[in-house]
Amino acid sequence: MPVNVREYLAEFDDIPGTRVYTAARARQGYWLNQFAMSLMKEENRKRWKADEAAYLEDWPMSEEQKAALLARDFNRLLDLGGNIYFLAKVFSTDGLSFVQAVSTMTGMSVEEYQQMMINGGRSPEGVRSIKEGR
Amino acid sequence: MARITAGVTTSHVPAIGAALDLGKTEQEYWKPVFAGYEWTRRWIAEDANKPDVVVLVYNDHASAFDMNLIPTFAIGCAESFQPADEGWGPRPVPIVENDADFAWHLAQCCILDEFDITIINKMDVDHGLTVPLSLMFGQPKAWPCKIVPLAVNVVTYPPPSGNRCWMLGEAIARAVESYPQDLKVQVWGTGGMSHQLQGPRAGLINAAWDQKFLDDLTADPERLRRIPHIEYLRETGSEGIEMVMWLIMRGALGPKVKELHRHYHVPASNTAVGHIVLEKCS
Numbered sequence: 001m002p003v004n005v006r007e008y009l010a011e012f013d014d015i016p017g018t019r020v021y022t023a024a025r026a027r028q029g030y031w032l033n034q035f036a037m038s039l040m041k042e043e044n045r046k047r048w049k050a051d052e053a054a055y056l057e058d059w060p061m062s063e064e065q066k067a068a069l070l071a072r073d074f075n076r077l078l079d080l081g082g083n084i085y086f087l088a089k090v091f092s093t094d095g096l097s098f099v100q101a102v103s104t105m106t107g108m109s110v111e112e113y114q115q116m117m118i119n120g121g122r123s124p125e126g127v128r129s130i131k132e133g134r
Numbered sequence: 135m136a137r138i139t140a141g142v143t144t145s146h147v148p149a150i151g152a153a154l155d156l157g158k159t160e161q162e163y164w165k166p167v168f169a170g171y172e173w174t175r176r177w178i179a180e181d182a183n184k185p186d187v188v189v190l191v192y193n194d195h196a197s198a199f200d201m202n203l204i205p206t207f208a209i210g211c212a213e214s215f216q217p218a219d220e221g222w223g224p225r226p227v228p229i230v231e232n233d234a235d236f237a238w239h240l241a242q243c244c245i246l247d248e249f250d251i252t253i254i255n256k257m258d259v260d261h262g263l264t265v266p267l268s269l270m271f272g273q274p275k276a277w278p279c280k281i282v283p284l285a286v287n288v289v290t291y292p293p294p295s296g297n298r299c300w301m302l303g304e305a306i307a308r309a310v311e312s313y314p315q316d317l318k319v320q321v322w323g324t325g326g327m328s329h330q331l332q333g334p335r336a337g338l339i340n341a342a343w344d345q346k347f348l349d350d351l352t353a354d355p356e357r358l359r360r361i362p363h364i365e366y367l368r369e370t371g372s373e374g375i376e377m378v379m380w381l382i383m384r385g386a387l388g389p390k391v392k393e394l395h396r397h398y399h400v401p402a403s404n405t406a407v408g409h410i411v412l413e414k415c416s
Contacts, residue, residue: 017336020291034200036196092221092222099403106334106335107334121339124369129368
């Protein structure tokens with residue numbers, strides 16, 4: 001059954017607080033994500049840690065992407081085409097776990113976020129659809 | 135003749151692998167996560183249930199595949215696969231030994247059955263594949279069976295539909311039936327259940343939706359085939375989409391199955407852990 005791709009993609013913008021990794025984001029974030037992949041090699045991690053700004057000079061990213069990387073602004077990086085599994089190479093190099101890094105995107109402290117997870121996680125009530133407010 | 139005997143599904147949270155590797159399974163936080171796998175570990179160790187080969191459906195998490203290559207369905211056909219270095223060194227787990235004859239047979243049959251499978255030789259396998267093996271088999275020196283990796287793209291949109299995954303499962307079942315060697319084959323679907331790892335909505339868990347999904351693997355699998363991507367995204371978080379991979383397992387088992395075991399626990403790290411064992415009924 002053929003799907004109308006415009007309708008398919010438009011629905012993704014109706015989910016609160018979520019950036020679905022669409023083709024448009026994948027194109028925008030190509031170098032950002034490939035940069036992140038480079039951190040899977042120990043020698044690259046060493047160079048990155050020694051001088052982050054200098055390391056970024058080798059990558060044809062936008063200035064916004066570079067600034068967001070240096071600031072570890074993960075929500076901004078998602079907006080600029082980053083994907084969480086690629087960005088994981090950046091926060092793993094920083095020594096952060098998924099819980100620690102993910103909590104920074106929620107406006108909660110790590111402790112508050114962890115407690116929310118132990119209490120059963122974030123309820124889907126009210127965060128399914130912006131338009132429908134459900 | 136080869137035959138499919140059972141299906142297993144489980145979440146593949148990387149922190150579960152880390153907890154196992156670092157000896158944390160008895161800690162209060164982790165104990166209930168691992169307790170739900172004890173039944174399966176006893177069950178799968180019995181001769182009657184032990185598979186010769188597992189077709190292990192999983193997704194790569196920017197380990198083997200970067201943004202240069204995004205196969206929708208890929209079957210690993212090499213003799214063996216190394217555990218991937220995901221940025222903190224490879225997991226201390228055995229090499230994954232394939233049944234390459236069988237894997238190539240699956241790939242050829244599925245392509246002739248009109249599934250355009252990517253064939254992969256050199257590929258490291260990440261936590262998506264190795265955490266389920268650790269959960270079922272513990273920490274042996276070598277995995278007790280052969281493993282055919284079946285990687286599915288659920289990272290870059292669009293992933294395959296649930297229905298397409300189901301149909302691939304059916305094609306795998308036909309391929310297994312046409313393999314002359316006497317093999318007991320299990321199909322494992324991994325990933326899920328509800329979780330979101332990104333954005334201000336991160337941490338989303340939907341236990342009611344997850345439990346209904348587990349129920350309907352036996353009660354109403356036809357409903358599961360028709361769940362659109364947008365429902366997974368809204369109801370189960372952006373990473374809940376991994377559950378389409380469970381439908382490859384379910385499609386492969388055929389119409390009648392019996393639930394042997396179920397486990398559901400929140401949380402492991404950011405994720406709702408779900409695990410089910412289904413027996414194929416003739």
